[in-house]
């Protein structure tokens with residue numbers, strides 16, 4: 001399978017606001033996401049997960065190393081049309097409806113009106129927001145807002161999905177519906193990179209798991225490989241072993 005996303009020896013250190021630099025957030029991280037694969041990125045707080053996502057989205061640039069998406073630099077704005085991005089915290093202007101937001105996203109991606117209308121209906125129905133499409137988004141529950149964010153990430157039919165904590169803050173029903181959605185998207189052939197703290201979902205979602213710890217790659221492989229490598233029976237135990245081993 002060809003690679004869609006490649007990180008090669010990527011280093012990133014943030015500047016401190018009052019001058020000086022902090023410890024590197026990423027230390028020579030190398031991994032790839034194959035086309036059609038779902039890669040789950042896990043790590044403790046501060047491990048570097050969001051930094052990977054910010055680099056991929058070209059919100060920040062690496063100090064060293066190379067990142068490519070379909071063999072092109074993330075700086076290439078044409079790539080945006082093929083990426084669906086779900087931010088960790090959705091922030092919607094207070095009075096807008098999901099239809100207003102869809103018009104905005106449609107204009108950003110130059111979607112023809114008919115395509116926007118058809119795709120909007122498809123995803124609003126799939127994600128059970130069709131009946132509330134004319135309500136201001138601020139009246140939505142957290143789960144509905146998250147589904148709304150997915151509609152906005154999917155309406156232009158991107159091949160690559162970058163999902164920052166897609167299950168965070170959801171109740172078990174909301175979480176189950178997002179898990180179903182991600183599995184459906186995978187069946188549709190999407191390439192998916194997501195990060196999460198909810199390790200239990202990994203078995204159901206990820207083809208491969210990338211474990212980061214303090215900016216370093218500690219493990220990359222299938223959930224089964226993780227169990228085999230550390231002699232554990234669950235993702236949680238495998239994860240704890242992967243980040244503990246080199247601390248001793």
Ligand SMILES: Nc1ncnc2c1ncn2[C@@H]1O[C@H](COP(=O)(O)OP(=O)(O)OP(=O)(O)O)[C@@H](O)[C@H]1O
Pocket residue numbers: 014015016022024025043044045046047048049050051052
């Ligand atoms: N804007 C910033 N300025 C300075 N340091 C930052 C900034 N953003 C992140 N860092 C630091 O970089 C490191 C990696 O942070 P990052 O947000 O990538 O971790 P994470 O794995 O996403 O953590 P979390 O699970 O808490 O979201 C941390 O030490 C963090 O303090």
